[in-house]
Amino acid sequence: MAQVKSLHAGQGRITCVSHGPSVVFTELSATYPLKLLSPKLAQDAVAIVYVLSYGGGLINGDHVKIDVNVKDATMLMSPIHEGSTKVFKTRPGDRPSTRLGQPAHTTPNVTTYVTEATVAPGSALFLLPDPVTCFRAAAYSQTQRITLSRDASLVLLDWVTSGRKSLGEEWVFSRYHSLNEVFLEGHCIARDIMLLEGPPQVKTAEIAQSQGSSRTLQDRLKPYSCYATLILSGPLVQDVVAQLDKLYQSTTVFKTTSPARMVWALSPISEGKGYILRAAGLETEDVRNWLRESLQGFEDIVGVDTYLKLFA
Amino acid sequence: MDEYVLLLLADSNLPTGSFVASSGLESYNTHGFLARPHSASLLAFIHDSLHSYAHSALPVVSDAHRLVAALTEPVDLRGPLAALMSLDAFYESITLSRVARRASTSQGVAILTLYSKAFAPPDTHPLASLVDQLKLAVRRGDTPGHLPLCWGVLTSVLHLSLDRAQHLTLFLHARSLLSAAVRMNTIGPYLAQQLLLRDIRPILDTLVTQCATISTAVFIDSNRDRPGTDELPLNGPANTWPLGEILAMRHDLQHSRIFNS
Numbered sequence: 001m002a003q004v005k006s007l008h009a010g011q012g013r014i015t016c017v018s019h020g021p022s023v024v025f026t027e028l029s030a031t032y033p034l035k036l037l038s039p040k041l042a043q044d045a046v047a048i049v050y051v052l053s054y055g056g057g058l059i060n061g062d063h064v065k066i067d068v069n070v071k072d073a074t075m076l077m078s079p080i081h082e083g084s085t086k087v088f089k090t091r092p093g094d095r096p097s098t099r100l101g102q103p104a105h106t107t108p109n110v111t112t113y114v115t116e117a118t119v120a121p122g123s124a125l126f127l128l129p130d131p132v133t134c135f136r137a138a139a140y141s142q143t144q145r146i147t148l149s150r151d152a153s154l155v156l157l158d159w160v161t162s163g164r165k166s167l168g169e170e171w172v173f174s175r176y177h178s179l180n181e182v183f184l185e186g187h188c189i190a191r192d193i194m195l196l197e198g199p200p201q202v203k204t205a206e207i208a209q210s211q212g213s214s215r216t217l218q219d220r221l222k223p224y225s226c227y228a229t230l231i232l233s234g235p236l237v238q239d240v241v242a243q244l245d246k247l248y249q250s251t252t253v254f255k256t257t258s259p260a261r262m263v264w265a266l267s268p269i270s271e272g273k274g275y276i277l278r279a280a281g282l283e284t285e286d287v288r289n290w291l292r293e294s295l296q297g298f299e300d301i302v303g304v305d306t307y308l309k310l311f312a
Numbered sequence: 313m314d315e316y317v318l319l320l321l322a323d324s325n326l327p328t329g330s331f332v333a334s335s336g337l338e339s340y341n342t343h344g345f346l347a348r349p350h351s352a353s354l355l356a357f358i359h360d361s362l363h364s365y366a367h368s369a370l371p372v373v374s375d376a377h378r379l380v381a382a383l384t385e386p387v388d389l390r391g392p393l394a395a396l397m398s399l400d401a402f403y404e405s406i407t408l409s410r411v412a413r414r415a416s417t418s419q420g421v422a423i424l425t426l427y428s429k430a431f432a433p434p435d436t437h438p439l440a441s442l443v444d445q446l447k448l449a450v451r452r453g454d455t456p457g458h459l460p461l462c463w464g465v466l467t468s469v470l471h472l473s474l475d476r477a478q479h480l481t482l483f484l485h486a487r488s489l490l491s492a493a494v495r496m497n498t499i500g501p502y503l504a505q506q507l508l509l510r511d512i513r514p515i516l517d518t519l520v521t522q523c524a525t526i527s528t529a530v531f532i533d534s535n536r537d538r539p540g541t542d543e544l545p546l547n548g549p550a551n552t553w554p555l556g557e558i559l560a561m562r563h564d565l566q567h568s569r570i571f572n573s
Contacts, residue, residue: 110546141546177546191405191531195367195550220360220553227554253565256344263343265561267410276408278558 007031010064016047018072023047027069034064037080043303048076051129057086058111060139068117068125070152074236076126076302077115078310084133084161084284087111087140087173110175113142124153124236126302128310131159131226131284134173141177148184153234154274155298156180157291160196161284162218162225170225171218174198182231182274189270192229196221223259224280226287233274240297241275247294262286317470321480324491329422333415334492334571335361335485336560341496342569343559350498355511357556358489364553365485366519369460371526371549372403373481376464377474380439387438393445396465397455402528404456406549409561415573416459421450423462431470439469478520486512492571 007013012030016023021044028049030036035052051066058064068077079085119125127144134140146154158180163169173196180192198217221227232241248266264279281287292311299307320326340346340357347353379395407413424447432440443465450457460481467477490504490512499507530545551557563573 177550179545188401188405190408191402192408193368193406193545193548193550194554195552196554197552215356215359215363219356220363221555224555229554248565251565252567253339253342253562254567255342258344260343263558263562265409265558267408267561269408270405278554278561280555280558 008063008065010034010062012036012051012064012066014049014066014075014077015069016071016073016075018045021045023073023075030066033058033062034066041303041306043306046074046076046302046306048078048302048306050080051077052080053085057088058113058140059088060109060111063112063114065112065114066116068115069120070117070123070125071120072123074124074126074153074301076128076306076310078126078128079130084130087132087134087138089135089137110139110141113140115142115144117145118147119149119152119154121149121151123149124155124234124301126155126298128155128157129159131161131228131287132176132178133161134163134176136163136169136172138173139175140173141175143179143181145179145181146183148182148233150185151235152184153236154182154231155237155295156182156231157228158192158194158230159226159228159287160194162221165225171196171216171221172198173217180229180231182233184233184270184273187270189233189273190231190276192231192276194229224263224282226281226284228277228279228287228291230277230279230291231269231274232277236301237275240295243297244275244277244294262290264290314471314473314476317472318476318480321467321470321472322483324487327422327426329419330484330488331491332572333419333488334496334573335365335415335489336556336563336573337361337489337492338496338569338571339559339563339566340556341498342566343562345555345559346498350493351503351507354490354493354498355507358486358507358512359515360553361489361556362482362486362515362519364551364556366482366523367526367550367552368406369403370478370481370519370523371528372399372458372460373464373467374474374478374524374526375399375528376461377468377477380442380465380468381474383439383442385438387442389438389442389445392442393449396442396446396461397449398532399528400455400458400461402532403458403460406551407458409557411561411563411573413456413458417450417456418572419459420457420462421447423459423466424450424457427466427469431466443469475520475524478524479516482516482519483512486516495570 009031012034013027015027016025028036033054037050041048117125148154158178162171176196178194182190199214244266262281266277269276279287288311376399427443449455493499494501494504528549530548
């Protein structure tokens with residue numbers, strides 16, 4: 001390595017390059033509460049990094065930042081099956097990751113998660129995290145900024161659930177902000193910016209009246225409890241996109257009287273330089289199962305065994 | 313002057329092509345989301361649609377308005393035109409549904425045409441030339457010409473105040489949804505007017521207050537195409553209603569439809 005920079009708390013760095021038929025990590029480091037693991041895969045030219053957080057979740061004030069570099073390889077980033085990335089409630093307090101070298105710009109009580117990736121020509125990045133589950137009153141913000149070179153490929157998944165349904169929490173977190181920014185050869189082909197935030201707390205019914213009937217987050221997002229966005233670009237995704245597009249275009253919607261269990265939509269972005277897919281389901285499992293089936297074409301690229309684990 | 317322009321721009325005869333847009337309402341209805349009683353369900357749709365529109369399109373209207381309002385004579389138009397095109401490119405980058413882009417660009421160019429054919433002063437004027445050049449850039453395919461951008465430019469060129477332009481933007485969005493609802497026979501014309509007078513007004517006021525200062529600057533000024541920008545644009549423009557977005561994207565899948573979006 002040319003230079004070894006010290007890492008702040010919650011930071012990670014990943015650089016992988018191809019070395020003959022295998023992929024070598026020239027850099028793979030992370031600091032608490034982030035942990036990166038890279039088991040060996042059977043598939044040639046494919047590597048996987050499992051992203052974990054200690055305790056299986058993030059709390060207020062955690063700031064995770066991962067820098068990724070993919071050169072001449074196909075790299076997957078995925079969680080080891082934890083079910084979802086849990087974001088705990090915002091509360092005053094402290095933990096190690098906030099004390100050590102916290103970047104100055106960040107808001108103290110918001111949990112932030114930034115992934116920044118550069119993908120070299122002919123390489124591919126599959127960013128397939130667990131859905132984010134924000135607990136009651138949690139405030140969370142994430143950014144995925146991907147810079148693609150010519151002929152680089154990207155599969156970027158971003159999904160969020162309504163919360164801990166078993167505890168009766170449905171869309172009762174305080175704020176979820178997610179930005180997916182994709183640049184291709186220096187040109188921004190997509191900025192998917194999602195803000196899920198309930199109405200500001202009102203003190204009396206009178207104020208609520210004067211503000212117009214208030215709509216809660218739950219009002220706005222029901223009946224679904226999981227929303228997913230998938231951004232696809234580059235040569236490696238063409239077959240899967242063609243399949244999805246064929247299925248989508250052949251769909252005809254007749255008037256119904258009640259919402260379907262699962263609903264999804266597909267659209268080209270930036271004159272066909274990429275595609276965006278959005279889906280929603282009554283249960284997170286509906287969306288997970290749908291994704292697993294719909295993206296099965298990627299089995300050929302990542303290997304059957306690896307694929308099975310991605311949406312396990 | 314301000315009031316007269318306001319009356320003119322609020323006229324439902326204004327040829328902007330908005331009558332072919334339902335902004336996802338038709339699809340929402342087809343997919344079984346418009347429950348009975350229709351008035352409550354429709355109001356909920358309008359509220360959620362306005363909420364997302366105020367967080368995503370209104371910042372572009374505001375910034376385009378501010379940009380044009382800040383111009384002082386004599387003007388070199390290259391700078392402002394480039395800035396408007398960056399703003400347009402930004403809106404293109406956050407508008408990820410083909411259906412929404414189609415509706416937005418067709419109404420955007422209609423706004424520019426409306427200005428040059430109806431509102432432009434007879435003699436040469438720097439602001440009129442700016443609109444002309446923008447229209448030319450759209451025709452050449454150099455910039456998409458989205459509705460919020462063109463609308464912000466138009467209201468500013470006609471000297472409507474920013475606050476009034478912002479209110480008008482959301483009012484027209486709501487009115488256009490109500491007129492679509494009437495054409496879909498979801499509610500009657502009297503109820504539509506009643507909703508507009510009583511229920512929509514406080515919603516508009518709240519949203520303008522909440523969203524008036526949201527700016528696109530955090531994306532456009534910070535060279536975000538270069539890796540290493542750590543600042544999170546937490547308070548910038550955003551879409552706030554993924555359900556509405558998905559259903560609006562599915563517009564073209566409907567077996568029969570009367571609107572274009």
